[in-house]
Amino acid sequence: MRNYLTLFLLLFTLQLSAQNHVFVETESFEDKGGWVIDQQSFVVMGSSYLMAHGMGRAVKDASTTIKFTKKGKYHIWVRTKDWAPFPKGPGKFQVSIDGNPLKQVFGESGSDEWKWYDAGEVDIKTETIKLSMKDLTGFNGRCDAILFTDVPKFTPPNKLEELSAFRKKLLNLPDSPVAAGHFDMVIVGGGVAGTCAAVSASRMGLRVALIQDRPVLGGNNSSEIRVHLMGDVDKNYYPKLGRIVREMDNGDPGNGNPDAKEYGDARKTSIVKAEKNISLFLNTYVYKVEKQNDIITAVVGRDIITNKETRFEGSFFADCTGDGTIGYLAGAEFRMGRESKAETGESLAADKADNFTLGTSNLWASLPRDTVTTFPETPWALQFSDEYHIDNTKADWEWETGFGNFNTITDAEKIRDHNLRAIYGNWSYLKNHKSQKYAKQELAWVAYIGGKRESRRIIGDHILNQMDIQEGKQYPDGSVTATWTIDLHFPDAKNSKYFEGQEFFAGTKHIKVAPYTIPYRCLYSKNIQNLFVAGRNISTTHVAFGSTRVMRTCGMMGEVVGFAAYLTTKYKTTPRGVYQDHLPELMSILKGETIEAQP
Structure with missing residues (x-):
């Protein structure tokens, strides 16, 4: 295959030199x-x-x-x-x-x-x-x-x-990408976790590159996706954690608020740009990892507008992509889908391991107007009826597609498109068959960027599980305090009845937990020496992920990663080395004790 591709490129190049495209x-x-x-x-x-x-x-x-x-x-x-x-x-x-x-x-x-x-x-x-x-x-x-x-x-x-x-x-792109330089810490993913990691590391004196594949920061909490922040930051065992999350927090506008400003894009960007140690790279999709043995040396990103490529060298890297993209490209051990009860011993685990994942949401909202508005019939969309339709003026978290029917990474476009067919089909039905309520209501906003919940989970030195959470185990490296329920979504039964295999509406059962701590060992890769992780792709089982995945909790993970990266740089060690040799100092930082940051 490689020889075939080389021959193709040679012939192709010769052809291009003789012809005009x-x-x-x-x-x-x-x-x-x-x-x-x-x-x-x-x-x-x-x-x-x-x-x-x-x-x-x-x-x-x-x-x-x-x-x-x-x-x-x-x-x-x-x-x-x-x-x-x-x-x-x-x-x-x-x-x-x-x-x-x-x-x-x-x-x-x-x-x-x-x-x-x-x-x-x-x-x-x-x-x-x-x-x-x-x-x-x-x-x-x-x-x-x-x-x-x-x-x-x-x-x-x-x-x-x-x-x-x-x-x-x-496109006449150069063979070699433009060099962005060498950074102490390269963070890929500008959601709440990645942004908090960048600010944390920067304030500890590290030179940081923050790379985001969209024009705005915030990920699921941005104006493009509009999911509110959940998880508590005021029940921490460690008072220093959560301070940066609070800075990012723009209040609680709910899910799918039609006012984009409620999600604080400008606030997040201004906080990052105020940090002299952070170099921000928006609209840059990282698709390539360079490494030596089990150490990442650089990543390469492509501008989603110009297609120009940039290379980022770093001492340490943080995968805050949500999809575990950097870990995957680097060969990190990962898991996707559900483990079995026999494997994990969890009562909430599946009977058999499978590829089931929580889905992706595209939220939407309508607004009242002074006059009657129209919306066309949509024969190409999902079809609704008096017997089954969703009678709401806006979406909430339940509008969700995935559930093992799609791969949340490789089928991202199909998932989004299925969500759109559901949204447009339902709205068309409401406008054309429920005019008494919806005649003067207009579709005002629909997310075209999917809000993902679950994909890859990078395996660390500890895999957080249901028992850790429900028993409130206190490990010596317990760091982020988490409070969200074990919240595992599944297809809504009525939705399955009418759209079997095409579900787009979810249900859940919240299983309460006492505040518990996430071990630091969940926040780095088991087999890639210089790779941190923060966000929904940390080292957990599928069941435990149901609790750790909310964004305030993910933001605190980012803060911990920033502190730990300071120690890896200070002592020229690895993320694992921090746990093995410098854990007391990391815990001192989390307790808010005075630490002299690097110049």
Whole structure:
């Protein structure tokens, strides 16, 4: 396979040198209009794309200028998909050149696979043209890339490795990424856990790189996803923990609040930018890890807008991605899904181990209007009836897809799209069949970025389990005090009755716990020497994860990781070395005792 790919790249490079191709990444459009950048499927696509997320109202055109070194006739290819082919979806759009639309309408092919579509031939008569994409429906049409080629009978590659090489060559990206420099601590993931880890490490004097794959910080607590912070910070055994979480906390606006400002994006960013030791890298998806044996030496990230790559060297790394991406790429031991009772001895564990995970939510909200509003029928969406529909003006946590039917990492786009089909289908039913209540109600906000709950869990030197939690075991390295219930979601029974195998609505049973502490040994990798973890991907069983996963608790994990990274740097040791040789000093820091930070 490797020899085949090498031969392909050689032939491909020779072909490119002799022919004229103009390759356009849609996420790099100069004016994105009302279209949005979606990077959630980078792991399977190797790229971001533009999407027309108008909630049923067509968005403004996206456009850019393209330069040609040679005039003449070009064949056009458009890479897209039909995201809801039941039998044909609603994501229709057109491509225009200098205001003249191509005849083809994209996004209604009946195929949910990403692939290249033949858009015909065009005569390029000027060196510069204006390329535009016009949304026709407002229902999430999407486009990855557009190719102009003068090569007869040429079909662009579609397989990931070949397409990635194709992109890189035609975008003239350098063979080597730009060097960001060397950091004491490289933190990947700018959710609450990662952001708190960065601030904690920075205040201990470490030089920190904080890398986030979206334009805002906060992860599930950002304005893009809008999940409120849960877990207590005022029941800590260690008074110093939770201070940074409190700084990040913008109050409790609830889930899916239609007012974006309630989630404090600007507050989080300002706190990070005020830290002189933090270098913040937004819109950067880390997809590659470099290591020597069991030590990570660098990570490489790609800008989700420009596709330019940056390399970050570090002494220590923290995986705060939620998905355990860095650990996975580095070869860290991890677990995904449920363990069996026989394996863990937990009464709440599954009878048999499986791939079941808690799902992903896309929240939504509507607002009252002064006049009657309309919403179209949605035959491509999930179908509701008088017998079963969800009679609410906004979503809460229960709107959730996953449950083992999808892989929360590789099927992220499918999960989001299934959530959208449920949201739009239910809202269409309410608007068109419950007009007395909903005639003057308008869909105001729908999250297009999924709020994930569970994926990989990186295995550490201790795996927190149900007994640790319910018995309130106090280990010598007990650090973060957690208070949330064991909260394991499952498909709502009524939802399963009407949408068996396609559930999008959850139930739960809260199992109360007394405040307990999470051992520090859960916050680093068992087999990668310099890798910390914080957030929902720490070392727990599936059952224990049901309690540790809430964001205030995750934020305190980040604070602990920042303190521990200070000690690894101070003593030139490893995360495990802190536990073995410097645990009293770590516990002193957590107790709030005075520690002299590094200059």
